[in-house]
Structure formats: structure tokens, C-alpha cells
Amino acid sequence: xxxxxxxxxTALLASLLALCGCEWLTQLDRSRSAEFxxxxxxxxxxxGYTWPGKAYVDCRRFQADxxxxxxxxxxxxxxxxxxxxxxxxxxxxxxxxRPIREENFGCDEARGADGMTIIACGETxx
Numbered sequence: 001x002x003x004x005x006x007x008x009x010t011a012l013l014a015s016l017l018a019l020c021g022c023e024w025l026t027q028l029d030r031s032r033s034a035e036f037x038x039x040x041x042x043x044x045x046x047x048g049y050t051w052p053g054k055a056y057v058d059c060r061r062f063q064a065d066x067x068x069x070x071x072x073x074x075x076x077x078x079x080x081x082x083x084x085x086x087x088x089x090x091x092x093x094x095x096x097x098r099p100i101r102e103e104n105f106g107c108d109e110a111r112g113a114d115g116m117t118i119i120a121c122g123e124t125x126x
Contacts (some may be wrong), residue, residue, distance in 0.1 A: 032122070034069070034112030041119050050109070051119050060121040061105045072097050 027057070044059035075096060100123055107121035 031112075031114075034114065034116075034118055035117040037112070037120055040064070040121070057105065057107050057121065058102070060107055060119070061100055061102065062104070064123075065100045068100060069079060070096060 040060050040063040043063060044056055047059060049056040049059045068073050072095075079094070104125075105121065106124060107119050110118055110120035112118045
């Protein structure tokens with residue numbers, strides 16, 4: 001009986017920790033997205049672009065694309081460091097970079113994780 005109780009308590013604690021971990025990761029992702037939005041906004045304003053304008057949206061797209069390209073490069077580097085398996089050739093491991101397409105990118109005003117207004121930009125699923 002005591003072991004059944006411990007198993008139940010352990011399962012409940014594990015579930016609670018998983019839920020809290022997921023919530024923490026979600027909040028962290030929101031905070032990072034808001035911080036990137038603020039940094040990109042400042043960079044585009046420093047270049048003389050103002051919201052809402054096409055040049056501003058293009059500037060934000062270029063910022064997002066640069067960040068995406070850096071993540072792609074890091075992923076390719078980690079894949080190159082992994083040992084090759086006999087059934088997978090080097091050609092299958094390298095994926096071409098896919099830039100953000102202009103027609104799939106947009107910006108809108110939104111609230112950041114801290115409640116402050118930000119210009120949130122990103123790719124849409126078209």
C-alpha cells in the first residue's frame with residue numbers, strides 16, 4: 001500500500017514538474033520573441049525605417065532572415081560533426097537554406113510577455 005502511494009505521489013509530482021516546465025519554456029519563448037522584436041525594431045528605426053511602412057517590414061524580414069540563417073548554419077555544423085551512418089550519405093545530411101519569402105512575412109502590433117506593445121513580425125503559413 002505504501003509503495004502504491006509513493007508511485008502515485010511520484011507520478012503526480014512528475015506531471016506537475018512537466019507542466020511547470022512546459023509553462024516555463026513557453027514563457028521563456030515569449031520573452032525571447034519580444035526581446036528580438038524590440039531589438040529588430042530598434043535596428044530598423046536606426047536605419048530610418050518607420051512602422052507601418054513596407055521598407056520597415058522589409059527591414060524586419062531581413063533581420064529575421066539573418067537570425068534564421070545563423071540557426072541554419074549552426075544546425076548544419078552540428079550535423080557535419082555527427083558520425084556518418086552507412087545508410088545516409090553526406091548529400092542527405094545537408095539541407096539547402098530556405099530564405100523567408102516576402103509574401104509570407106508580415107508585422108502587427110502585439111503585446112509582449114511584459115504587457116508592453118511591440119511590433120511582432122513573422123512568417124505566415126501560406
